[in-house]
Amino acid sequence: MDEVRIEGKSVLRLYVPESLQVHRCNGRIYDRNEDGDLDITDHTRQVADLYQRKQATYPENKIYPYAGLDELEIELLAKCRKIALLRREDHPWRNMDDMELLKSAQLYQKDPETGKTGVTLAGLLLLGKRSPLLSAAPHHRTDLILRKVNLYRYDDRDFVDINLVESYDRIMAFVGKHLPDPFYLEGTTSISIRDAIFREVASNILIHREYTNAFPAKLIIERGQVRTENSNKPHGFGVLNPETFTPFPKNPVIAAFFRQIGRADELGSGMRKLMRYGKAYGGADPEMIEGDIFKTAVKVPEFRATDQVESRTQSEAQVGPEAPSKHPASTQQVTQQVTQQVTQQVTQQVKMLAGIIHGEMARVELMTALSLKDRVNFARNYLEPALSQGFIEMTQPGSPQSPTQKYRLTGKGQRLIQDLKFKIQD
Secondary structure, eight states, rough: EEEEETTEEEEOOOOOOOSSSSOETTTTTEEEEEEEEEEEETTTTHHHHHHHHHSSGGGGEEEEEEGGGGOOHHHHHEEEEEEHHHOTOOOGGGGGOOOHHHHHHEEEEETTTTOEEEEEEHEEEEBBOOHHHHHTTTHHHHHHHHSSSSSSSEEEEEOOOOHHHHHHHHHHHHHHHHHHOOOOTTEEEEOOOOHHHHHHHHHHHSSOOOOOOOOOEEEEEEEEEEEEEEEEEOOOOOEOOOTOOOOOOOSSSHHHHHHHHTTSSTTTTHEEEEEEEHHHSSSSOOEESSSSSEEEEEEOSSSTTTTHHHHHHHHHHTTTTTHHHHHHHHHHHHHHHHHHHHHTTHHHHEEEEEEESSSEEEEEHHHTTTTTHHHHHIIIIHHHHHTTTSSSEESSSOOOTOOTOOEEEEEHHHHHHHHOOOOOOO
């Protein structure tokens, strides 16, 4: 208790910290929600959710004693190790074998009470093969929906029920397919503002989900906004205020692994980044609402992917025939900006594919380099867009299904790689 002076009067302020236990008053159970106390005694589901929120342990640490390396995508683990080493050359994972890495990341643990060892739920969620993952969490899925024309059903949909590392790629591919990426300068460097925003959105959906709850996570692209919903273990209720928001770890093991591979930042920084770029992207601050279901709403621009390129090209044309000689620097900058905008309309998957091609490579070599297993996903999101946009070509275009078919970069693909490294000078 402390005393506060307000307008010449003394107010006694009493702070009651949140308890780790469920309490009763006169035999009834109340749940604090904003400014109200709700009697939930006769509502079994709400009482169960309250007990779940009060648990001091994390469900992600549940041990499956019969789960070992065979239940995990070892090639995907190797890919994660490579990404961590690219981000930090002296990363501790460098000299660890696979089991040591899993133990270091707390994805393989020993129960101090029973002595049983095994892969944890976090390990299966992050790196598990589809079958053992769904055996441990049969309700696990992320529903990606585009709903702009057919408002009763959907215009496009991707049902994602694979491990979280690959789920992240699928979410970003869906976003890249259906949302524009307007030209944006941070200082003198062009960045993908769309990817900066939805990297945080995707990470939030995957990291902070309550995986013991069967509520399916959703990302819904609508006209003018993107909404997300995922089950949550709340520490409060209502709209989050970035100025007063205090982050709580929901799945600290999963979050730590995502930070090691560069798909998440330190706790709380993601929300600041989302607010920083959100208004520039869609014209309004994103909104986050905490509750048993965590919801976000991000405003997005509504225009075709080529609109901004066309407008910039038209602006260049309107300068007139004498402009190049009078304002060569300005004309050059507009041309460079148009080039960069074209580069930014390319999906992240196509950029990744172009970035790993060296010489002539077969389909299986490309999938191995990208650590992909799903042939349909590879063809739909990587290979076909890269071919149709002219960034790569077949070595045997007359025999597309040839078992000896290989792929190589075109001149346009080589320019794409150069453009990805381009920085606009003052």
